[in-house]
Amino acid sequence: LKTPLKQAATSQLVLTERQPDCQPLTTPPKPKETPPADPWTPTSNLKMLISAASPEIRNREQRRQLSDSSSEVLQTKHCLQEHLLGDEYEKSQPSRKEKSLGLLCHKFLARYPDYPSPSQKSYICLDEVTEELHVERRRIYDIVNVLESLHMVSRLARNRYVWHGRHNLPQTLQALKKVGEENKYIQQIQMIKKREYEHEFDPDGERNEGTASSFGSSEQSDMSFVELPGVEFRAASVNGRKYKSLRVMSQKFVMLFLVSTPQIVSLEVAAKILIGEDQLEDLDKSKFKTKIRRLYDIANVLSSLKLIKKVHVTEERGRKPAFKWTGPEVLPNTQDTKLEATSTTCSPPISESIPSKEQCSKALFPSKGKQNFTRHSSLIKLVKTIENDRRKIQSAPTSPVKISAIFALQNNLSRHSFLHQAIKIHLWGGVFLFVFCLRTAEEMQMKCALSSPEAVSRPEPSQQPALSQPLGVCPASHSSVSPVILPHPQSGLSYAIYLHPSQAHTVTTYSPGFMLQPLPCANVTGIKSSNSKVFNKITTEEGDTQRGPDEPAKSLAAEERPNTKSETSSQRCLKRSQALPENNLIKRRKSDEESLDTSLTFFPSGYLIPLTHCTHGNKAECSNKEKAGVCSVQHTAYSSPITGVIPMPASELKTVNIPAFHITPLNIMLSPNSIAAAPVLSNSCLTSSSTSSAPNPSSSALNFMLQHIGLIPAGVQVPANPVLQQVPASSQSENISHSSGSTNVQEGKVSKNILQLHHGGLSGKYSAVPSAPKEPQEPQAVTENFFRTPGGPNTEPSLSANSDGTQRSSQGTLYIPQRKLEVSED
């Protein structure tokens, strides 16, 4: 109704003025056929007018014509017809189609190069765009949001975005794929299909327990936006907490493609999954409809990007709309850490984004030798934050204070990437608790592999030098503290964990615990072998039913997948923890059972102090390297009084129940189960043993963090720390670290077996499971306890097992209904 009206009374002039953009479409005559030579053509006149009126308009017109000519032939034709009808050319003007988001997106994209030269960034001004494209702002947001989800643009400030083009696409996709795998989308899809299938026979069918519910709870997959190391999100304030629903949806949608074998996703399934995640599976009709609407929006943009295209899958049910991935194939997630994705929680309740364990570990333990940390603005931010928080702390020393900081690092490649990192420091009851993350999963695995249980428990580590036993336990040479040397092969640094004798004891005693994650998880190899049958069967099935006429070799790729999922479960774990508001340590302490999984993620422990002494060879190199441009920061940070603010009377420490101590490759934690009341290394411990001007422990800790985050050159920090120097392990350690450093090749192999030692589920017991799963052949134990195992192509028998170990109604294996699906390409 409206549109016609607008056109109704248009005179040539009016038309000219307000429709330069639609000209090619509106103009009746042969737009291209006839050269604009004929001055008598109404068109040419018009054009002249336009040109004369404004060069700007002309340019715009030209530009548009270019982009239009390529794809909008249809429209043109359409228009042509219209106008043949004479003066009644009003109605069709902006035929709905011409306003489609897809078309608009095309126009939008036409404005920027796919691969802008990194040197000259192009900025996007929403005002300009809306004006030039003649669209409502709202529409632009839709486009931009999706582009943002792919990191093709990023927001700078109000009205401003930066155009990245497709440079980031590969990384983004890889990251998304990874996350998608972690989210178990494959399984979910199967689940939905199954349910669907069941409904066929049981229309009024009530929830078929076991299957559905188990997912609802486990599929936490919060509202998280997958970030990329290289794509900075403007000031936290700008990108700040806000539901990034469309963005997130977009990402998830993409994930579905990347994860599913025939890369085809039906809207229905996608919608269900996206809804289901939120939780309840109330088949809310309207909600579903809305979701679908949004998916269409997203799909339009993705289509414009040529990442997907619409198809139709036909099954008994009928013809359902779906989309097929036509974007680039995503590499099977190389071990490359630099391509790490970052998942930041954005869910409303959590006021602060919690860094993923991996991110942290990445920051803490740079795995690549060459790293050139650049002084990034974020670093400054960090320092400021610390300063600020320090004040707070001083003013309210007793209240729980959380200090969080965001670190940004340059990543391994020269690529402009950095990680948003946060290290949380909790002050609670006078206890200085460091909440941080340790190593990346890979590193852990490696460590696991290297530090075989035998080696650990062996009294004389030196006996097995050839085996490059990295983890040595130094006998408590000091009355109060027992350093445990933890060489970090990749970085060439070793760390000492100072523990109380009791703890040290625990460590050695429970040495196997080094290899076991408190939370169980499946051993890939094992699973793979044990379930290979099922596996194959399923993939085949899928091929028969869903696979399009093309790519008949996907099952192979699928089979390899498990191996590439090294850290998935750990991340999941992390996610889980992220999902729960875990700001309050106290809360975590109190709550038991269910909080267990949370608490295990980050846990305060003793101090980790780098043993730079043990790394002669690397040391120099390291420090030089890192000395790059962060010294100034170092000073600030180092001298920061924050380090001195936490006096911890030993007595006080004892009031804190610190349970038995376990060290896992993933983190150091204190099992809430056992209440061994082992005090964390107290001040006195260190201070007593350290004479002179040795920095207090807090300082050391801070140093440790900063150093490993790259803020402080490795060598510079903590001035002679007597304790460290006294560690007689030097010779040993040296060997150890050296050997371990040169065992890279092995590492790979070995780690394979331990690859999947992550926190898989939430067994209430983390008490060290003394059986080291070095046997790839013991899938049973592992598999059966854990809910979904990573990598398993959707249908592990364990699927129905409950995560809490309660072994719910085991529905047996998941039955995937066989259907005939045809994909028609429209």
Place this chain on the structure above:
DNA sequence: ATCTCCCGCCATATG
């Protein structure tokens, strides 16, 4: 009728 999805109201977030 079903599939698509534009349009724009209006709650929120930002500055």
Place this chain on the structure above:
DNA sequence: CATATGGCGGGAGAT
């Protein structure tokens, strides 16, 4: 407070 963002769903073209 004004403006920028963006969730959301009615309802109307397209098929």
